[in-house]
Amino acid sequence: MADADVGDRFRAFLRERNLPITSQRLVIADLLLNAPGHLSAEDVTAQLGEKGHKFGLATVYRTLDLLVASGLVVERDFGEGFRRYEPAREVPHHYHLTCTVCGSVTEFFDERVEDIIRISARARGFVPAKHRLLVQGTCRTCRGAPHGSTRSVS
Amino acid sequence: MADADVGDRFRAFLRERNLPITSQRLVIADLLLNAPGHLSAEDVTAQLGEKGHKFGLATVYRTLDLLVASGLVVERDFGEGFRRYEPAREVPHHYHLTCTVCGSVTEFFDERVEDIIRISARARGFVPAKHRLLVQGTCRTCRGAPHGSTRSVS
DNA sequence: TTTTGTGCAAACAATTTGCATGAGA
DNA sequence: TCTCATGCAAATTGTTTGCACAAAA
Numbered sequence: 001m002a003d004a005d006v007g008d009r010f011r012a013f014l015r016e017r018n019l020p021i022t023s024q025r026l027v028i029a030d031l032l033l034n035a036p037g038h039l040s041a042e043d044v045t046a047q048l049g050e051k052g053h054k055f056g057l058a059t060v061y062r063t064l065d066l067l068v069a070s071g072l073v074v075e076r077d078f079g080e081g082f083r084r085y086e087p088a089r090e091v092p093h094h095y096h097l098t099c100t101v102c103g104s105v106t107e108f109f110d111e112r113v114e115d116i117i118r119i120s121a122r123a124r125g126f127v128p129a130k131h132r133l134l135v136q137g138t139c140r141t142c143r144g145a146p147h148g149s150t151r152s153v154s
Numbered sequence: 155m156a157d158a159d160v161g162d163r164f165r166a167f168l169r170e171r172n173l174p175i176t177s178q179r180l181v182i183a184d185l186l187l188n189a190p191g192h193l194s195a196e197d198v199t200a201q202l203g204e205k206g207h208k209f210g211l212a213t214v215y216r217t218l219d220l221l222v223a224s225g226l227v228v229e230r231d232f233g234e235g236f237r238r239y240e241p242a243r244e245v246p247h248h249y250h251l252t253c254t255v256c257g258s259v260t261e262f263f264d265e266r267v268e269d270i271i272r273i274s275a276r277a278r279g280f281v282p283a284k285h286r287l288l289v290q291g292t293c294r295t296c297r298g299a300p301h302g303s304t305r306s307v308s
Numbered sequence: 309t310t311t312t313g314t315g316c317a318a319a320c321a322a323t324t325t326g327c328a329t330g331a332g333a
Numbered sequence: 334t335c336t337c338a339t340g341c342a343a344a345t346t347g348t349t350t351g352c353a354c355a356a357a358a
Binding site: 020021022023033041042057058062067074081082083 | 322
């Protein structure tokens with residue numbers, strides 16, 4: 001199931017740095033790079049378990065760090081108290097719509113956000129490097145059956 | 155040093171809920187409501203220490219929760235692994251420019267961001283409630299003397 | 309005097325680290 | 334073989350909770 005393309009990119013990254021290409025690294029990379037997205041470390045270990053792999057938690061975290069270092073995966077913090085990881089896409093900037101009822105995450109894009117940031121930041125003598133936009137609300141399916149959310153984003 | 159206005163609003167909040175108005179609550183509220191902003195729980199205890207107060211950490215956290223519940227203070231998560239708190243302002247939406255060199259935080263506003271969000275979100279059947287925009291980069295004073303950042307925002 | 313808070317220490321959850329052993333190059 | 338990874342458990346960090354004692358209403 002490995003997308004040969006990204007899988008190979010991770011191998012190349014490891015080889016480049018003279019880091020051993022271990023089976024656990026490949027399995028975790030395969031899992032994460034082909035995941036729909038937004039997995040926590042716990043999600044990763046759970047999914048590994050489903051596939052019959054029982055890697056140490058430390059190994060999972062260390063491999064996640066490697067994947068982030070390779071640029072193939074990006075780390076996200078939705079303010080839940082833990083981190084999530086998702087495959088890096090070529091898409092320049094995608095933003096997140098998080099449903100406070102079901103927790104689902106939808107994405108959207110708009111180049112204008114970037115323009116606004118660049119202009120506003122520069123006006124304050126600030127040179128922007130990266131940015132993140134998080135939106136909380138309710139998704140279509142959850143609308144009409146409201147239920148308390150957990151953490152606030154504001 | 156208490157801004158009588160906000161200090162009284164917190165007292166009113168407590169009274170309204172029949173919660174005791176204790177000295178530690180007033181001191182912490184005074185500190186936070188008159189702070190320049192973005193204090194962590196640790197910052198708060200440190201500043202309390204400077205003023206000769208030695209409140210338990212738990213008390214600090216519990217009072218922060220109360221202040222957030224009162225709406226006088228808002229909780230922020232900049233992905234540092236802990237939370238920060240700042241006095242709530244009337245200003246509808248202010249966004250943060252964080253300098254990756256010195257950590258300073260500048261704010262900016264732009265109503266257009268909100269419009270873009272509303273439109274993009276609705277197009278996906280999502281009704282936005284709140285949003286946050288974080289920007290990382292370098293501030294004017296740090297430009298020219300670059301140095302590594304810590305945590306990534308992306 | 310009854311309720312709720314406070315301080316301390318223990319409990320927690322996510323993540324990191326140290327170290328003996330085991331697998332890649 | 335030599336280096337680096339793995340797995341486990343212990344350590345850390347930020348935050349929460351339980352409980353005996355103390356202060357507000």
